[in-house]
Amino acid sequence: MRKSGxxxxxxxxxxxxxxxxxxxxxxxxxxxxxxxxxxxGLELFxxxxxxxxxxxxxxxxxxxxxxxxxxxTSGPGxxxxxxxxxxxxxxxxxxxxxxxxxxxxxIGNDAFQxxxxxxxxxxxxxxxxxxxxxxxxxxxxxEAFHIASTGRPGPVLIDLPKDVTTGMTEFKWPEKVNIRSxxxxxxxxxxxxxxxxxxxxxxxxxxxxxxxxxxxxxASKELTELAEMxxxxxxxxxxxxxxxxxxxxxxxxxxxxxxxxxxxxxVQNADLLIGIGVRFDDRVTGKTDTFARNAKIxxxxxxxxxxxxNVPVDLxxxxxxxxxxxxxxxxxxxxxEQWGAIRKSWLNQVDAWxxxxxxxxxxxxxxIKPEFVxxxxxxxxxxxxxxxxxxxxxxMWAAQFYKYDKPRHWLSSGGLGTMGYGFPAAIxxxxxxxxxxxxxxxxxxxxxxxxxxxxxxxxxxxxxxxxILNNRFLGMVRQWQELFFKERYSHTGLDVTPDFVKVxxxxxxVGLRATTPDEVEPVLRESLKxxxxxxxxxxxxxxxxxxFPMVPAGAxxxxxxxxxxxxxxxxxxxxxxx
Amino acid sequence: xxxxxxVLVENKFGVLSRVSGLFSGRGFNIESLSVGExxxxxxxxxxxxxxxxxxxVEQITKQLNKxxxxxxxxxxxxxxxxxxxxxxxxxxxxKNDKTEFLKLTEIxxxxxxxxxxxxxxxxxxxxxxxxxxxIELIKPFGIKEFVRTGKVAIAREGLKKxxx
Ligand SMILES: Cc1ncc(C[n+]2csc(CCOP(=O)(O)OP(=O)(O)O)c2C)c(N)n1
Numbered sequence: 242m243r244k245s246g247x248x249x250x251x252x253x254x255x256x257x258x259x260x261x262x263x264x265x266x267x268x269x270x271x272x273x274x275x276x277x278x279x280x281x282g283l284e285l286f287x288x289x290x291x292x293x294x295x296x297x298x299x300x301x302x303x304x305x306x307x308x309x310x311x312x313x314t315s316g317p318g319x320x321x322x323x324x325x326x327x328x329x330x331x332x333x334x335x336x337x338x339x340x341x342x343x344x345x346x347x348i349g350n351d352a353f354q355x356x357x358x359x360x361x362x363x364x365x366x367x368x369x370x371x372x373x374x375x376x377x378x379x380x381x382x383x384e385a386f387h388i389a390s391t392g393r394p395g396p397v398l399i400d401l402p403k404d405v406t407t408g409m410t411e412f413k414w415p416e417k418v419n420i421r422s423x424x425x426x427x428x429x430x431x432x433x434x435x436x437x438x439x440x441x442x443x444x445x446x447x448x449x450x451x452x453x454x455x456x457x458x459x460a461s462k463e464l465t466e467l468a469e470m471x472x473x474x475x476x477x478x479x480x481x482x483x484x485x486x487x488x489x490x491x492x493x494x495x496x497x498x499x500x501x502x503x504x505x506x507x508v509q510n511a512d513l514l515i516g517i518g519v520r521f522d523d524r525v526t527g528k529t530d531t532f533a534r535n536a537k538i539x540x541x542x543x544x545x546x547x548x549x550x551n552v553p554v555d556l557x558x559x560x561x562x563x564x565x566x567x568x569x570x571x572x573x574x575x576x577x578e579q580w581g582a583i584r585k586s587w588l589n590q591v592d593a594w595x596x597x598x599x600x601x602x603x604x605x606x607x608x609i610k611p612e613f614v615x616x617x618x619x620x621x622x623x624x625x626x627x628x629x630x631x632x633x634x635x636x637m638w639a640a641q642f643y644k645y646d647k648p649r650h651w652l653s654s655g656g657l658g659t660m661g662y663g664f665p666a667a668i669x670x671x672x673x674x675x676x677x678x679x680x681x682x683x684x685x686x687x688x689x690x691x692x693x694x695x696x697x698x699x700x701x702x703x704x705x706x707x708x709i710l711n712n713r714f715l716g717m718v719r720q721w722q723e724l725f726f727k728e729r730y731s732h733t734g735l736d737v738t739p740d741f742v743k744v745x746x747x748x749x750x751v752g753l754r755a756t757t758p759d760e761v762e763p764v765l766r767e768s769l770k771x772x773x774x775x776x777x778x779x780x781x782x783x784x785x786x787x788x789f790p791m792v793p794a795g796a797x798x799x800x801x802x803x804x805x806x807x808x809x810x811x812x813x814x815x816x817x818x819x
Numbered sequence: 820x821x822x823x824x825x826v827l828v829e830n831k832f833g834v835l836s837r838v839s840g841l842f843s844g845r846g847f848n849i850e851s852l853s854v855g856e857x858x859x860x861x862x863x864x865x866x867x868x869x870x871x872x873x874x875x876v877e878q879i880t881k882q883l884n885k886x887x888x889x890x891x892x893x894x895x896x897x898x899x900x901x902x903x904x905x906x907x908x909x910x911x912x913x914k915n916d917k918t919e920f921l922k923l924t925e926i927x928x929x930x931x932x933x934x935x936x937x938x939x940x941x942x943x944x945x946x947x948x949x950x951x952x953x954i955e956l957i958k959p960f961g962i963k964e965f966v967r968t969g970k971v972a973i974a975r976e977g978l979k980k981x982x983x
Contacts, residue, residue: 363837364844368887371833388887422829422890546881549874 246375246406247276250339253382255282256414259310261301261672262286263294267314268354269341269403286672286701289693291318293665295325295338296691300666302334303652304627305673306459308390309336315343316354319400320361324659326396327365331656332480333457335394337385342402345373359400367395375408380415387418392425393544394457425543429560429568436556437515437539438572444513444537446587447473450496450525453480453655454518454542454562456648461485463566464517471573472584474591476504478519480655483645488624493591494600497525498792499637502598502801505792507591508533509799516540518562521551522656531797541565598803600641602786609758611635611710611782615642618680618708621765626678627652629667631687632660633717635710637788639682661690667705668698678706678769685711685738695748698775705775706768712784713738720787724802745777754779821850822876823902823972826865826883827891830856834888838865841882847871851904851969862890866971895972902946902972909964910957911938920960927953938963 244252250273254262263286266274277285288294291313298309309329313322319340329336343352348371359371368388370381378401385397441447455464461484468475468491475485476493485492493504508514514536519525526532529552537555540548541562548557558565602612615638618626624644629652630636636653645651652670654662667681681688688709698705710716715733722730742752751771755764761780768776790801828834835854842849850868857864869879876894883892895902912920924931924941927949933940943953947970954962 359833360836363833363840420887423887544885546878546885550878 242412243409244412245272245276246378246401246408246410247273249375249378249410249412250382250401250406251276251280251283252412253379253414254310257308257382257386259283259308262310262312263288263297263301263669264312265291265294265314265318267318267341269315269343270312270401270406272403273312273341273401273406285312286697288665288668288697290691291321292325292661293668293691293694293697295322295336296328296659296662296665297669297672297694297697298336298338299325299329299334299662300629300652300669301673302329302336302669303666304649304670304677306649307335307673308386309334309669310339311336312339313341314354315341315358316356319358320356323361323365324657326362326398328654328657328659328662329396330365330367332453332654333394334396335389336396337382337389338396338398340398340400341406342371342400344404345402346404348402358398362398365396366398369398369400371400372402372405375405375410378405378410379412383415383418384420387420388423392423425561426559427543427561427564429541429558429565431568433556433558434565434568435572437558437569438576440513440537440539440556441471441473441515441573442576442578445583446511446590447471447513447515448493448507448511448536449473449475449485449515449517450478450508450519451475451481451484451517452478452519453484455481455484456518458518458543458562459648460518460563460566461648463563463570465489467566467570467573470570470580471578472580472588473515474507474588476500476508478522478525478655479640479653481518482640482651483648484518486646487644488646495640497522497798498527499641499788499790500792500798501600501641502790503591503594505790505798505801506594509535509797510590511536514538516542516554517566518542520547523551526552527792527796527798527800598790603804605783606758608783609755609761609780611638611712611780611786612642613758614708614710614761614780614782615639615682617761617765618682619643621762621769622678622680626650626680627667627670627674629653629663629670629679629681631663631681631683632658633684633687633715634712634720634786634788635682635684635687635716637717638710641788660684660687664688664691664705664707665694665697667707668694668703671703671705672701679704681705681707683707683709684716685709685713685741686715686735688741689739692744695745695750695775695777699749702773703775704772706778707775708765708778709741709780710782711738711741711779712782712786714784716784717788723787724791725793741777741779745775750775750777752777752779754781756781820872820876820896821868821870823895823900823970824867824869824876824880824883825893825895825972826867826889827857828863828865829888829890830861830863831888834863835865837886837888838867838883841879841886842869845879847875847879851967853969853971866969868970893974895974898974900972900974902970903944904947904950904967904970905942905944906950906954906965906967907932908941908943908954908957908962909938910941910960911963912960916960920957923953923956929953
């Protein structure tokens with residue numbers, strides 16, 4: 242049957258199993274939006290900014306495991322997506338973005354609303370396309386979904402000139418995709434896996450470091466089985482939170498710049514570090530030549546470019562984590578080792594570190610501590626909510642004080658660190674998972690970067706809960722200024738912060754406020770009762786609170802600094818242990 | 820260390836900028852680059868010369884491999900191969916130097932492909948060493964213009980040994 246490019250686009254999306262897309266209209270995509278008008282099987286959510294659309298598609302993808310899809314117009318619509326695409330790219334999130342483009346004959350002429358979005362997004366997409374002929378459209382879309390969702394996932398952009406979407410052609414859905422230059426390695430090398438098993442058997446003080454790759458590969462079950470069977474403690478990178486149950490005995494929590502004392506200490510004392518789906522980001526390793534200085538390193542990853550990029554690796558295994566861990570488990574099971582006995586002293590040591598310096602903060606009866614709010618969110622949601630975050634202190638406290646027991650429940654911009662990510666991502670997550678409680682833990686700075694999406698949440702009756710840890714500062718930057726710039730708070734005070742309760746109400750959402758610690762839990766419980774619209778909760782928190790432990794930039798990860806007061810207290814404990 | 824890397828790519832628009840972007844995005848310089856169709860018109864071959872320590876070049880070749888339009892990457896560092904480059908030089912030797920100049924050109928198996936009232940244009944092909952030596956020798960005669968194609972390389976028989 243002959244169809245227009247716009248109709249082919251919609252047909253292809255349905256064939257790919259897409260139900261929800263996020264977007265914003267404009268001149269050159271009018272005909273696509275027109276084709277969507279009567280469409281029943283495909284719902285478009287109109288955000289209030291294209292950046293919001295991309296983050297929503299990203300949150301949708303992270304929460305559901307499906308490919309996130311967005312549709313925007315040319316020029317400014319397309320350029321507004323760049324931050325969102327770069328965010329998805331850094332965190333390997335499967336996404337397909339369609340941008341309108343001026344007609345092919347005008348490309349390169351500085352036509353109205355023309356931008357070379359393919360050129361601009363080349364370094365922040367896994368791949369991108371400019372479709373020049375409507376005959377290539379179906380094949381291109383098929384390839385884009387394949388590339389976005391396989392191997393190391395990532396965003397793919399398809400630029401659609403107006404004459405391509407209005408042009409007519411015979412529609413044929415390509416059943417197969419075959420890209421000769423693209424074939425990710427799924428099975429790990431058997432010899433390498435045997436070697437890895439030998440290294441695990443020989444090691445006395447192993448640590449597993451699990452990252453976002455475990456979640457992308459849906460390998461949490463295998464990871465948990467491996468750790469539980471071989472009795473190896475697990476630390477997570479920021480991106481890996483939830484890939485291993487945070488409340489398990491073997492969990493060390495997060496490592497790195499704001500990692501736990503015991504995670505960082507264990508890594509620095511380990512004789513074997515098993516990196517699974519991690520890329521050894523500098524926020525994790527600190528000074529690289531001191532990182533895991535006593536350990537041999539095994540790295541398992543589907544992307545060969547991640548291996549040995551930042552740290553030397555003794556044994557690389559390239560492959561899909563789920564496949565590799567299954568094979569590794571098989572080899573290890575045959576060994577019938579008495580794991581409990583051989584790990585006893587190492588696990589005792591790790592437990593002693595946990596007791597020596599647990600994650601703490603100074604509770605106060607009068608002033609709300611931000612960590613306290615996060616703990617209460619964990620309590621009222623029974624640890625079962627999808628938690629999105631903005632960037633800054635809010636993100637780190639959310640990572641430290643909420644225990645993530647399941648994958649796809651922690652959505653945070655790890656690689657790019659994009660303020661403004663959390664709220665639209667929460668909207669996407671809520672659409673993907675209508676029965677889940679979805680929170681955005683936010684700072685008063687970040688929430689103002691995409692606050693317009695309140696309208697999107699209100700109109701779609703999405704009960705997203707936004708907990709603003711309002712310290713009236715760009716807190717994380719202020720923390721660095723306090724510690725490293727002699728308390729010279731250059732442009733970090735947000736002197737005029739809007740009344741968030743009123744902002745929420747103005748949009749037709751609910752606004753709540755807590756100014757004392759006793760009000761925190763009631764406000765949270767109140768928010769859980771609201772099922773038909775978003776809630777903004779303004780928590781007036783201690784502006785002086787800082788994120789600890791902290792590894793100063795460029796230091797080794799066991800050179801952590803702690804809050805002075807916390808330190809005084811734990812000194813006593815420290816003596817008790819030693 | 821100087822590496823010669825050959826990259827087999829899909830012959831599509833934008834591929835060159837994907838490949839070069841990979842270098843520029845990491846602050847690496849391309850010393851020379853030559854591109855041409857292969858026997859299969861859908862496939863092009865790029866020969867790239869770059870400088871970097873082994874770890875950097877390993878990272879570059881892996882990143883190149885990761886590009887969707889790249890079919891195959893060979894770093895000739897580990898492969899027995901031959902390399903050639905073609906250079907065109909317009910030189911203007913003085914009257915009494917002409918014989919000497921032409922002799923040198925002949926010794927290096929250069930070809931005079933054009934001559935005018937005041938200058939000769941020489942075509943010379945060879946590997947890095949030969950070309951460098953020739954240029955050194957004729958510099959004193961006065962080089963007016965100078966253009967090179969960039970290196971191309973091909974493996975000797977038995978490329979199968981090549982590390983990918
Ligand atoms: C788009 C963007 N701009 C700037 C930054 C740099 N930055 C990192 S954290 C931060 C402060 C965030 O302040 P706020 O949202 O109030 O959160 P808090 O740290 O107070 O919890 C800034 C400006 C960033 N990460 N993203």
